[in-house]
Amino acid sequence: MLHNSLADVSLLVGLLVDKFQFHLPLYRQHQRIQQAGITVSRSTLTNLVKRSIDLLRPIVDAQTDSILRSRVLAMDETPIKAGHQKRPSPEKGKMKSGWFWPMYGDADEVVFTYSNSRGKLHIEQMLKELFSGTLLSDGYAAYARYAAAQDNITHAQCWVHSRRYFIEAQKEHPEKATEALQQIAKLYQNEEAIKKLGLSGQKKHQYRQDHTQPLVSYFFQWCQDQLENSGLLPSDPLSKALNYVLKREASLSVFLEDPDVQPDTNHLERTLRPIPLGRKNWLFCWTELGAEHLGIIQxxxxxxxxxDLNPYTYLVDVLQRISQHPASKVNELTPRLWKERFADNPLRALIDPRHPQRQSSL
Structure with a gap:
C-alpha cells in the first residue's frame, strides 16, 4: 500500500485513528509500541502517518468540491499554532499563529482548510466562483464583507452568537438581558417543534412564517425600543448586544425565508470540536504542512x-482501494458516497479475521 514499506494497513490506520480521533500523540503511541517489544523509531511512525495522509489528499479535494457545490454552506475559523517564527522576526523560535477554516456542506460533509491568516483572502480563495448560495457564519466581519461583494451569495448569521452578547450583559442588566434571552429561546422552541413534527421544505417554511416570523419581528422592535429609550452608553454591554443584533437583522432573518438554512452554526461548531480537543493534547503542529495534513485526515x-461510519473501517478500505480505483471517480471514495457503494463489503486488513485469506485458512 505504501511503496517500499512493510507496514500493514492496520498499523497505518491505527496510528491515524489513535492520533486524530482519540488525540493520542505519536510519542505515546511509540512508548506503547516499545512496551510491546517492537523496535521502531518515532521518525518512522511520523513518516508513515505523513505518507498515508498524502494518499488521502485527492479524496478530500473531491469532498471539498462537493461542499462548494452546496446550496447552503456554513463556514467558521478556529486558531492553531503551526510552524516556527523565522528571522528577522524578534520572536524567532516561537510558534506562529494559523487558522483552520472548516466548511460544512448541505450533504453533511466537512473539510478543514488551513491558512496562516484570518483575513478575507482565504474566504475568497476557498469559495472562488464555485460556491453560489447561502453562506452561514458567525458575526466575524470578513464573511459579511465577502458576501456583500458577491451577487450570487446570501449571507445568513448565527443566532447563538447573537445570544452570547446578551449573556454577557446579564450581570449589569439581568432583567432586560434575560428578557432578550427568553425571546430567543422561543425561536428554538419552534425549531424543536419542527423537528418533532418532521417538517421539511414548504411545510417547514410555512411553520416558521406562522410561528417564528412574528417572534423575530417583535424581538427586533423590542431591541430598537430598548436602544432608544434606555439611555445606554455605547460601551454598555447591553448596548453592544442590542447594536449587534440590529446591525444584523437582515442576515439573522434569512432562515425564515429558506427552510434549508439553520438559525445557527451549531452543527459546524460540534464538528470542529476535535480541533480544540486535540489542541490540548498535541498543543501545536511543528510545520504548516503538518497543519494541512491534520486538516486532511480530520x-x-x-x-x-x-x-455513522467507523473511521477505522473506512480508512482501512480506502487506503487499499485508492491505488486500484479510477482517478476520475475519486469522489466515490468520499465517506458519503463510499457508504453507498462499499460500506456493505469493505476491504479488510490482513490481520482482520474477516479478511478473505484469513477465512479461507480456517
Missing part, C-alpha cells in the same frame, strides 16, 4: 462520524 474522520 476532514475524513469528522465526515465519517456525520454518516
Amino acid at each position: 476532514s475524513l474522520i469528522s465526515t465519517c462520524k456525520l454518516h
